[in-house]
Amino acid sequence: MIDIHTYMLALGIGNISFAVLMVAYIRDTEPSPGLRFWTCARLVAGTTQLLAFARPQLGLPVLALVEPVGWFIGWALEVAAFCTFFEVRNWKRYAIPIAGLALLAAACIVPLETTSYGELVGLVACVFALSTISTAFVLLSPRLKNPTLLQRIIGLNNGVFGVAIASWAVGAFLRGELNMTEADGHQMAGYISGYMLMIVNGFGFLLMSKQRNDAVMKRLATLDDLTGLLNRRAFLARANEARLLALRLRKPITLLMIDIDHFKQLNDRFGHASGDEALVLFARAAGGALREHDILGRMGGEEFALAMPGTDLEGALQAAERLRQATMAICLPSCGNGYEMTVSIGVVVIEANEDLPAALARADRALYQAKRNGRNRVELGEAVRRVA
Structure with a gap:
């Protein structure tokens, strides 16, 4: 032994x-x-x-x-x-x-x-x-x-x-x-x-x-390294999974495209550190204004996307307004009182036979319509064009 x-x-x-x-x-x-x-x-x-x-x-x-x-x-x-x-x-x-x-x-x-x-x-x-x-x-x-x-x-x-x-x-x-x-x-x-x-x-x-x-x-x-939100690739994957699940369950799902207004001017006037601060604070405010199962991601720069499973058009518009109000309440310490943060938002309901890229394109068009109409507002996207 x-x-x-x-x-x-x-x-x-x-x-x-x-x-x-x-x-x-x-x-x-x-x-x-x-x-x-x-x-x-x-x-x-x-x-x-x-x-x-x-x-x-x-x-x-x-x-x-x-x-x-x-x-x-x-x-x-x-x-x-x-x-x-x-x-x-x-x-x-x-x-x-x-x-x-x-x-x-x-x-x-x-x-x-x-x-x-x-x-x-x-x-x-x-x-x-x-x-x-x-x-x-x-x-x-x-x-x-x-x-x-x-x-x-x-x-x-x-x-x-x-x-x-x-x-x-x-x-x-x-x-x-x-x-x-x-x-x-x-x-x-x-x-x-x-x-x-x-x-x-x-x-x-x-x-x-x-x-x-x-x-x-x-x-x-x-995850996006700066804000901690989903990055573009992960958002698209999660949002498409939610779309397919909503289709099987016959539940509504809405999509929002969000853009921080005058973000380039913020960077030019106060510096990129202030721009980064704005992105972080917006992500934090959005997290507080949304539900836990809502899917929020940073698509790039100052542009964000939000998928809301189980939410109809009326609920999505209410959520978009809450998000707009929460953004206006953000205070950027590095900018003092020289900058008021606002967002423009485009909202669409994903149709039953519509793929995610098509819905994103409609929401993006609604977003730019909100910018053309003066910014700091929510615009409803156009309906899906159906071929007779």
């Missing part, structure tokens, strides 16, 4: 291998928050485990103190990785003092002359349990925003293993059964569980980092 020395060698090689993989991952992609901490944690843990393997052969007493210090540093880096990755506030206020006290305790309870190898392994097991329980607490915290199934699985895995290894270590200390020269069935189960935990945590953190990067890329592909 495997002994503790061989087990430490396997863990050390495994953790250092994970660290090498993560270094390669960081070089080829934008590193997620906490990934550098996690890489350092794997490197420190792997090095410490190799020292634990080599200490009986080297016969250097100083390693009896170096090893627990390495374990505590690795634990602190691992907790820091999770806290940084999930943006836990004020984690340094608690983690740093706890890590400092743990290091001090290690220096006090691991005297160089009297500590047996079994007692050292028991101490390491306690640190290992503390590490896994801490990360489980972060992953399973109810304050975590939009947790994924992967995060919950890793958190549950860490929590169960942390409690199990802590129970074994404390019980072994109390019973004086920390003889590590031979491994019984319980120790073998612990070894296998520990190695599996290393694999799950190693690949799990990489997968969580990839999930984070994929979410960022998806956001960049679908």
Whole structure:
């Protein structure tokens, strides 16, 4: 059966291998928050485990103190990785003092002359349990925003293993059964569980980092970077899906084209920073004036489009008027009282057999009619011309 020395060698090689993989991952992609901490944690843990393997052969007493210090540093880096990755506030206020006290305790309870190898392994097991329980607490915290199934699985895995290894270590200390020269069935189960935990945590953190990067890329592909609204491509896709659903359900759907009036003059007079501010504030005001399931997107420049599923012409005109009034109430701090923000809006009802581009063209014509009629107004689009 495997002994503790061989087990430490396997863990050390495994953790250092994970660290090498993560270094390669960081070089080829934008590193997620906490990934550098996690890489350092794997490197420190792997090095410490190799020292634990080599200490009986080297016969250097100083390693009896170096090893627990390495374990505590690795634990602190691992907790820091999770806290940084999930943006836990004020984690340094608690983690740093706890890590400092743990290091001090290690220096006090691991005297160089009297500590047996079994007692050292028991101490390491306690640190290992503390590490896994801490990360489980972060992953399973109810304050975590939009947790994924992967995060919950890793958190549950860490929590169960942390409690199990802590129970074994404390019980072994109390019973004086920390003889590590031979491994019984319980120790073998612990070894296998520990190695599996290393694999799950190693690949799990990489997968969580990839999930984070994929979410960022998806956001960049679908949302306008300035306003946070749907970009043109995403709006067209979402609006067409809503049109097809409305057609199947035989429900009305209306389409609005919206343009901020005199936007070029705003940029020329007050600068592009003020123009960007106007776009952001308009998006915020529009979000407050519309329903949650309404589809609003930025088509480009100062032009926006709005699809309103389940809304007839009367409801769309009322919504357009609310939006016009909300825009007039916007105050641009960078412009003082020198600019009043207004919008022109074109409104159409998407007909049953009309495709989205045709409806957008009708709404766009209504929008320009509103501009020709003086701006800061809502115009109804012309009806679909039917061939007799």
